[in-house]
Amino acid sequence: MKWTGDGEKEERRVVDGQRPVRHPVGLRELKKQRTRDALLRVALDLFTTRGYEETTVDEIAEAVDVSQRTFFRYFASKEEAAFTIQDMVETHFLAELRQRPSRETPFVAMRHAVLASWSRINEAIEALIPVELHLRTYRMIESTPSLLAAHLRRATELEEQAALVIAEREGLDVESDPRPRVAVAAFSGVMRVTGRLWGQGQETGLDGLLELTQSYLDQLVPTLAGDWSARDQPPAP
Secondary structure, three states: OEEOOOOOEEOEEOOOOOOOEEOOOHHHHHHHHHHHHHHHHHHHHHHHHHOOOOOOHHHHHHHHOOOHHHHHHHOOOHHHHHOHHHHHHHHHHHHHHHHOOOOOOHHHHHHHHHHHHHHHHHHHHHHHOOHHHHHHHHHHHHHOHHHHHHHHHHHHHHHHHHHHHHHHHHOOOOOOOOHHHHHHHHHHHHHHHHHHHHHHOOOOOHHHHHHHHHHHHHOHHHHHHOOOOOOOOOOOO
16 A cells, blocks of 8 residues: 555555556545535534624534534635635636637626526525525624635635626726726626625525516616616606
């Protein structure tokens, strides 16, 4: 037997005098994924029931029957675990945005990027954690000062990445042309509003969040381009 770099054994055997044949590593990788998923579910459950600051890494590891070292093999910190699902959502969105047809305007491209990735990310989330736990995690982030600060910082970083993608699509210099950042800021504002309303409401399903997001995005361009003045409107009866 041989010890691999990550501390796990790699078994080999000789078959009919041929060169050593490595055993498939699929089961080992599957075990690693299951351990990571279990740590994530336990961490989010403890964060949302006991409190983020009150939960220690040792408690998370003990609940999964692994060592603290194993936790840090999968997550650099508690904060990284808390934002794992958000990372997935953001990664899917940016990937979809980069693939949108060049004929689409920036707002249309961002809208379609959100909707196109929705079914895949929905399934990915539900494969990891219950939707109810996802909702509790969102509320926990919004109500924990240290996580809310990190959430806002991450949102700013995501906006900058999206603005760079839009600028590249349109052949613009984001440093001299403000439009990519303005468009992304308006779009991101809608996404934050719908996320907050979903987190505050009674609807716990991701489909409810999708419907709410669609309805608000439908108002984005008309709201920005329309005349809100009531001076020319007929008086209410």
